[in-house]
Amino acid sequence: MAKQAASGGVRGSRTGRPVMALLDLLGRRWSLRILWELRDAPLTSRALRTACDEASPTVLQARLTELREAGFVELGDGGGYGLTPLGRELCETFMPLHRFAERWRSKRSA
Amino acid sequence: MAKQAASGGVRGSRTGRPVMALLDLLGRRWSLRILWELRDAPLTSRALRTACDEASPTVLQARLTELREAGFVELGDGGGYGLTPLGRELCETFMPLHRFAERWRSKRSA
């Protein structure tokens, strides 16, 4: 495996600004969703797939690898993907999004 | 062209949960970046392109349309794209990401 984005390869990091790297990493399909679905409890790869609207295992596996290399997600001993402490922090950052989304909908359908 | 989305077509909204729709919308290439680059002041389409690392105008235009239909971005009278009040709210939601990214980097390169 060893794809390695860790030491300076995440797209967008050319700018040197870590936000860009993060924004780029999160701006890929299913990245945000995966973090979101893992917010409460760990899930097996298959349960995660189900939670993610039956997304293709190819992409899911790719994102999972990237997120693991980024240090946000980890694969537990007995199987199952879960958030690392760092990943949990990141997820907290996104929590206000939930409330925002509710307000957003009401304005859209208004 | 009249793409889509405006009145209930954002991918991911099939679940009925607005977070999913939002997560999906933001989980497309350059979406987060565009919001980020507009955080301070409006930019012309070309300035935005420059800010976004010379991204292809095709995608940029597509994202811009989607973000406009979502009500986050608007095209000013005298030209130039800017955030709507709603878009500014959303951007505020992402601000903690900046600080997080800094911490993230220090842990990655540790």
Next chain:
DNA sequence: CGTATTGCTACGATAAATGTAGCAATGGAG
């Protein structure tokens, strides 16, 4: 008129995601 912006589009080439199928490894139940 020429020139230089603006927002935006066409289109072939390339990269990414989808959908379906299946692998090797692990852990019971009989």
Next chain:
DNA sequence: CTCCATTGCTACATTTATCGTAGCAATACG
């Protein structure tokens, strides 16, 4: 041990998204 279900993960052909380059019509200034 065999059978079966589950785990994480991969192959591969098809479809979709994005890239990169070029260029359009509209507007403004001299």
